[in-house]
Amino acid sequence: MKRFAALFTRLDQTTRTTAKVEALADYFTEAPEPDRLWTIALLSGRRPKRTVNATILREWASERAGIPLWLFEESYAITGDLAETIALVLPPQSHGSDNSLTHWIAQIRTLPTVDEPARKQLILDAWDQLDATERFLFNKLLTGGFRVGVSRKLMTRALAQATGIDEPDLAHRLMGDWTPDTTTYETLILSPDPAEDLSRPYPFYLAYQLEDPPDTLGPVTNWLAERKWDGIRGQLVLRGGTHHVWSRGEELMTDRFPELAAALDFVPDGTVMDGEILAWTGDAPLPFSALQKRIGRKTVPKKLLTEAPVILKAYDLLEWQGEDIRSRPMAERRALLETLTGNLPKDAPIRLSPRIDAADWDDLAKTRARSRDHGAEGLMLKRLDSPYLTGRKKGDWWKWKVDPLSIDAVMIYAQSGHGRRANLFTDFTFAVRDGDQLVPFTKAYSGLTDEEFRRITAWVRRNTLERYGPVRAVKPEHVFEIHFEGIQKSTRHKSGVALRFPRMARWRHDKPPGEANTLDDLKQMLEAYG
Amino acid sequence: MSVLSFTPSGIYCPAGDFHIDPWRPVDRALITHGHSDHARPGHDRYLATDLAAPVIRHRLGDIALDTIRYGETLTIGDATVSFHPAGHVPGSAQIRVEVAGEVWVVSGDYKTEADGLSDPFEPVRCHAFITECTFGLPVFTWAPQAETAAAINAWWSDSLAQGRTPVLGAYALGKAQRLLCLLDQSIGPVLTHGAVENTNAVMRAQGIALPDTIPVTPDLNSKDHPNALVLATPSALGTPWIRRFGQTSSGFASGWMRLRGVRRRRAADRGFVMSDHAGWDGLNAAIAETGAERIFVTHGYTSQFRRWLEEQGYDAAVVETEFEGESLDTDPEDAA
Numbered sequence: 098m099k100r101f102a103a104l105f106t107r108l109d110q111t112t113r114t115t116a117k118v119e120a121l122a123d124y125f126t127e128a129p130e131p132d133r134l135w136t137i138a139l140l141s142g143r144r145p146k147r148t149v150n151a152t153i154l155r156e157w158a159s160e161r162a163g164i165p166l167w168l169f170e171e172s173y174a175i176t177g178d179l180a181e182t183i184a185l186v187l188p189p190q191s192h193g194s195d196n197s198l199t200h201w202i203a204q205i206r207t208l209p210t211v212d213e214p215a216r217k218q219l220i221l222d223a224w225d226q227l228d229a230t231e232r233f234l235f236n237k238l239l240t241g242g243f244r245v246g247v248s249r250k251l252m253t254r255a256l257a258q259a260t261g262i263d264e265p266d267l268a269h270r271l272m273g274d275w276t277p278d279t280t281t282y283e284t285l286i287l288s289p290d291p292a293e294d295l296s297r298p299y300p301f302y303l304a305y306q307l308e309d310p311p312d313t314l315g316p317v318t319n320w321l322a323e324r325k326w327d328g329i330r331g332q333l334v335l336r337g338g339t340h341h342v343w344s345r346g347e348e349l350m351t352d353r354f355p356e357l358a359a360a361l362d363f364v365p366d367g368t369v370m371d372g373e374i375l376a377w378t379g380d381a382p383l384p385f386s387a388l389q390k391r392i393g394r395k396t397v398p399k400k401l402l403t404e405a406p407v408i409l410k411a412y413d414l415l416e417w418q419g420e421d422i423r424s425r426p427m428a429e430r431r432a433l434l435e436t437l438t439g440n441l442p443k444d445a446p447i448r449l450s451p452r453i454d455a456a457d458w459d460d461l462a463k464t465r466a467r468s469r470d471h472g473a474e475g476l477m478l479k480r481l482d483s484p485y486l487t488g489r490k491k492g493d494w495w496k497w498k499v500d501p502l503s504i505d506a507v508m509i510y511a512q513s514g515h516g517r518r519a520n521l522f523t524d525f526t527f528a529v530r531d532g533d534q535l536v537p538f539t540k541a542y543s544g545l546t547d548e549e550f551r552r553i554t555a556w557v558r559r560n561t562l563e564r565y566g567p568v569r570a571v572k573p574e575h576v577f578e579i580h581f582e583g584i585q586k587s588t589r590h591k592s593g594v595a596l597r598f599p600r601m602a603r604w605r606h607d608k609p610p611g612e613a614n615t616l617d618d619l620k621q622m623l624e625a626y627g
Numbered sequence: 628m629s630v631l632s633f634t635p636s637g638i639y640c641p642a643g644d645f646h647i648d649p650w651r652p653v654d655r656a657l658i659t660h661g662h663s664d665h666a667r668p669g670h671d672r673y674l675a676t677d678l679a680a681p682v683i684r685h686r687l688g689d690i691a692l693d694t695i696r697y698g699e700t701l702t703i704g705d706a707t708v709s710f711h712p713a714g715h716v717p718g719s720a721q722i723r724v725e726v727a728g729e730v731w732v733v734s735g736d737y738k739t740e741a742d743g744l745s746d747p748f749e750p751v752r753c754h755a756f757i758t759e760c761t762f763g764l765p766v767f768t769w770a771p772q773a774e775t776a777a778a779i780n781a782w783w784s785d786s787l788a789q790g791r792t793p794v795l796g797a798y799a800l801g802k803a804q805r806l807l808c809l810l811d812q813s814i815g816p817v818l819t820h821g822a823v824e825n826t827n828a829v830m831r832a833q834g835i836a837l838p839d840t841i842p843v844t845p846d847l848n849s850k851d852h853p854n855a856l857v858l859a860t861p862s863a864l865g866t867p868w869i870r871r872f873g874q875t876s877s878g879f880a881s882g883w884m885r886l887r888g889v890r891r892r893r894a895a896d897r898g899f900v901m902s903d904h905a906g907w908d909g910l911n912a913a914i915a916e917t918g919a920e921r922i923f924v925t926h927g928y929t930s931q932f933r934r935w936l937e938e939q940g941y942d943a944a945v946v947e948t949e950f951e952g953e954s955l956d957t958d959p960e961d962a963a
Binding site for chain 1: 764765766768885886887888889890891892896897928931934935938
């Protein structure tokens with residue numbers, strides 16, 4: 098654990114990417130292989146499940162620290178992180194331990210198999226043997242919330258540096274259904290046999306938001322344009338007579354969307370498609386809220402299957418006849434995809450995401466402006482001669498979203514953030530005017546600079562009207578311009594609406610609360626765009 | 628009548644008709660130390676320790692300031708007052724006020740660990756103790772100063788090895804001088820920002836021995852001072868002033884660095900946990916040593932700390948102050 102803690106400290110002490118990569122590469126060269134494998138697993142989101150409930154951990158920690166539970170809770174509220182709070186309040190370790198990361202993870206995984214007194218003993222012993230950083234990491238593993246500010250991309254780059262294997266190759270090897278129990282460092286990284294894993298998806302290629310005017314991209318004829326669908330990015334893998342559906346976050350969603358199994362009837366084996374999973378009826382997508390009902394469920398009741406049936410809106414072909422075709426140009430992959438989907442019956446759960454033809458950029462801009470009429474968020478632009486790359490890279494794929502919807506709202510509640518933003522008020526509730534009432538309609542957490550968050554935090558401290566636990570009611574004094582991507586009817590909210598991706602676009606110092614938008618304005622937006 | 632009462636202008640002694648660290652202009656102000664939220668301009672008369680006086684004069688200009696030595700007693704009206712080391716910064720004091728046999732002590736800002744520069748904190752027996760509690764939660768415990776000093780010096784060497792100039796942010800009064808005494812100048816020289824150097828000069832002039840420093844002037848060429856560490860105010864970090872040192876590694880020393888979230892938000896490369904305020908253990912030990920039964924808690928995590936003290940059997944109350952104790956976001960030098 099010492100080596101892993103040293104790695105964590107190095108990562109945590111720098112904001113420089115090169116220093117992080119170097120620290121990880123050193124670790125991947127020096128650490129024992131099982132620890133390397135676990136580190137890769139942790140940094141690619143394969144965390145051990147939470148094995149102890151957080152409530153009892155707090156009790157044991159405050160008991161060990163000799164403080165009442167309420168004081169532990171107060172400390173937690175300030176620290177913003179349970180694992181850290183425990184690590185900080187405990188008395189210093191009584192003796193060190195040379196046990197490895199793999200050892201401690203194994204210990205954590207025995208917890209569900211033993212009774213509670215044994216569980217408590219094991220955890221107290223661990224706390225007593227670990228220093229503050231090791232303890233923090235142990236607690237993170239224990240509570241299943243391990244995150245260290247290292248992206249998977251960065252980890253992959255470091256691994257490439259340590260092993261000499263190409264980064265995209267590694268990214269592919271790290272995809273899919275493996276855990277440290279089902280493989281070894283040797284098998285996964287050094288001598289993999291990709292064919293062994295029929296379910297393994299390809300790393301997704303991710304687009305950047307287009308910030309410059311589109312004519313900076315060159316002639317429109319170099320680009321494939323399609324709608325930007327508002328669903329769940331998914332990869333459909335058809336191999337060996339089975340099918341697997343992966344989310345962008347590499348979650349296996351096969352059982353969640355049983356409709357897609359029918360693809361096996363129409364699409365030949367050895368095919369992998371990239372596309373958007375959408376709730377769909379007739380010729381149009383259902384609102385995202387319909388799809389949302391499907392997301393949380395591992396198995397789907399019949400009623401929901403008829404209410405919100407899903408399809409894959411396919412837009413790329415990554416594997417064809419068992420061959421990885423990602424290096425072929427977009428135009429060629431697209432042509433194959435069109436042929437493939439052209440033969441499908443109307444009720445097949447796969448549909449082609451149509452290409453949008455345009456004479457020039459202006460023409461395309463007009464189409465983009467009408468995106469919401471088609472249930473889309475804007476357009477995607479893909480360079481016709483580009484390969485399918487790995488991860489987020491600038492240049493070949495662009496999101497060209499419609500301008501967000503916007504409303505000016507009054508801040509009425511504030512709550513402090515977590516982790517990096519603990520101690521700052523960052524979570525706000527906003528209201529619109531309704532006569533002389535203020536009706537809350539959305540929360541927003543992002544969009545302000547650190548400096549603005551500091552200023553609003555200082556203001557909240559001085560202008561709290563009332564406290565409800567961690568939430569503070571504040572003077573309705575500040576107006577913010579809220580941007581959002583969509584608006585839907587909601588029975589759960591007092592205002593009757595729910596927003597999609599709300600964020601604070603601007604702090605309107607120039608507007609008094611009396612000039613904020615009204616509930617009627619919001620209802621009109623619902624009418625127009627809901 | 629109480630020995631001290633709490634008024635809109637600050638802590639007031641009716642028997643002696645004076646205030647302690649008042650935040651509005653008053654006739655007579657007893658000042659615990661020179662940080663700007665304790666020593667404010669505009670009072671008619673000031674009283675502070677002889678050790679704190681030079682900095683207060685430097686900051687407030689031409690004021691009517693009387694001085695008193697640690698432990699010396701002075702009668703003001705019906706009150707007897709004396710100043711006792713608080714260990715916060717050089718010259719900082721707790722103020723003891725006795726009226727008709729009843730003793731109250733105002734802690735000012737204090738820390739219990741001896742830092743080698745300030746006169747160490749001295750517990751004063753009293754009936755009522757008015758204590759700060761900037762770090763009044765059990766997550767705030769401090770490692771011994773020597774450990775943190777070793778970490779800072781190691782960072783200095785590591786930065787140089789990576790071809791970077793270490794720039795250490797510290798409040799100009801107190802923390803900067805404390806760090807200066809802990810820096811291992813066998814590694815290299817220490818360059819100072821103007822605000823830090825001004826305070827250094829005041830302290831040297833009053834006879835406080837500080838290690839050598841090289842002030843950063845506009846015509847200073849950093850190449851002439853290889854292996855140097857730069858000691859600057861926190862506000863200088865992240866400004867164009869830093870550019871003259873080429874590639875840098877920034878460090879920041881404060882009690883708040885105990886929290887990972889704050890460390891990360893601060894966006895300094897390194898955060899060192901070092902405070903001039905008492906941590907959780909220090910606060911509890913200091914309070915116990917006063918023997919006081921009544922405790923008033925001022926700036927910091929007051930409501931939590933009050934409840935904790937109540938549960939420990941003290942008669943505890945919160946006193947609202949305008950000290951900028953909850954200072955995480957406003958960065959007053961006082962909260963270091």
